[in-house]
Amino acid sequence: MSHTTAIPTEPLKRIPGLYRRWELPEIFEVQRRYHIEEAGTHADGTPLLAVYSSEPEADVMAQEEAN
DSSP states (O other): OOOOOOOOOOOOEEEEEEEOGGGHHHHOOTTOOEEEEEEEEOTTSOEEEEEEEOOOHHHHHHHHHHO
16 A cells, blocks of 8 residues: 655744744644745844744644535
């Protein structure tokens, strides 16, 4: 049995702000795709990250069914 899943192609939207890696669990939500990029360092030397997110998967599926 083979199972293939299409990779969604909808654009990701930037979540405002820059984050430290230990803050990521606080912003992540289920049924979303994320892209994380390095975004420099804080004054104290801590690496900062920019986070991009998809729309929730349930919303995307509902939009596809409506079309």
